[in-house]
Amino acid sequence: MSRYKIAVLPGDGIGPEVVTEAVLLLEEIGKQYNHQFDFKYGKIGGVAVDEVGTPLPGETIELCKSSDAVLLGAVGGPKWDNEPPVRKPETGLLGIRKALQLYANLRPVTLFSSLIHSSPLKREVVLDTDILIVRELTGGIYFGTPRERRVGENGVEVVDTLFYTEKEMERIIRKGFELAQGRKKKLTSVDKANVLESSRLWREVANRIAVDYPDVELSHMLVDNAAMQLIRNPRQFDVIVTENMFGDILSDEASMLTGSLGMLPSASLGVSGPGLYEPIHGSAPDIAGKQVANPLATILSTALLLRHSLGLEEEANLVEQAVDKALEQGYRTQDIGSEWERVLCTSQMGEAVRSYLKATIKN
Known part of the structure; x- marks a missing residue:
């Protein structure tokens, strides 16, 4: 036993x-x-x-x-x-x-065929949707410091800090590649590299790691476009890897592909x-x-x-x-x-x- x-x-x-x-x-x-x-x-x-x-x-x-x-x-x-x-x-x-020390949040988004009518999207859009969102869980704006509310010359001021290390990025992106190897071998890295310095480093790290996984197709997508594409054509995605806040938002959006938040599980994993x-x-x-x-x-x-x-x-x-x-x-x-x-x-x-x-x- x-x-x-x-x-x-x-x-x-x-x-x-x-x-x-x-x-x-x-x-x-x-x-x-x-x-x-x-x-x-x-x-x-x-x-x-x-x-x-x-x-x-x-x-x-x-x-x-x-x-x-x-x-x-x-x-x-x-x-x-x-x-x-x-x-x-x-x-x-x-x-x-x-x-x-849980750093990787896995959120499968699978539409059961018998629930296709529960999705607010058209059948031909959501049919065969099967996405795995891999979200970084320990860094980013949710954990960065300083974080404070203070009074300045123009009234109340607030500060939230987005902080990541290269090691944190590498760890979660590598997990995304590994999971993609066991699926359709397609990885979409989501960032905001046109605006955020953290996202520019994220993209650099993803490109560097991609060399170690030649069997996986890597593509990059800005987060605002990814939010739109999830609704426009969800079947284009296999594995999505992204940072903490983007993953939080996109996975909740993706839940509506299945018709209800009540259908989506998650796993949070650490190194050990x-x-x-x-x-x-x-x-x-x-x-x-x-x-x-x-x-x-x-x-x-x-x-x-x-x-x-x-x-x-x-x-x-x-x-x-x-x-x-x-x-x-x-x-x-x-x-x-x-x-x-x-x-x-x-x-x-x-x-x-x-x-x-x-x-x-x-x-």
Whole structure:
């Protein structure tokens, strides 16, 4: 029997609801494949602020560091909007990424054929969309200093600093090339080299590294053009690699190609140690506790967890196939459903996926 320790951080809003379905799915995988998953729960985000006064307790950091992988729900909500920066839930998320030295965020954007009507774009535009966005996670304007608000001669002044090292750029761009080698061998590097000095260095580094990957076609695209091209012709992309803020924005835009944020998983990986897996949607406090949240992004995140942290490729593929099968059979949550389809609550959708998973194994 293989044994794995999984740190579970449900977080805020709908986080606990969708994480519950992911845990139940992993338990079913364990039964079917003779794996033992030991789930250890920790606090992060707003719930941690309320209970212990900080969005990232030291106990949570230690739990994650001692685990094989981390499963996260969501953090944040308007309840904590007026908290000082050190107590904001999002500070906890940034903090755990830093503590685990997670530098590469992988966001697959795959349109399931049965959901093509859910996309706001035309069928002929989004059909066969399959993109992997690789986002740098530890540098850029989100982490640069100085960062301050001050009063000057013309009133309030603010400063945010975009800071990157060549080493940080090289690490994430190389990851992009490696991932492209396992796909269609096409890498698009997104920057703003016509304006930003950081982007000019980014492009130089990408061109230099490209020599080491002659089998991968490298192209460059300015971020404003990339935002347009994602909507105009998403099928032109295979792997996109970009810096922190650009990746944050483009991946949320790309989510609408699939019809809902509730369909997109993510993986955050470091050089070593546990990866962190989470849906890219927020905490959605307006629907928290109502059992209407879509758990599929979190369930698909468990597939990434199985694949990237535990090396269980067969099990990961099985999870993705079970999600595909449930969707093919018309099962939906309210964010991707219509009046003529079977709209399920959160737990019912989780059960549907588990049922197809078991059926696939038996066959």
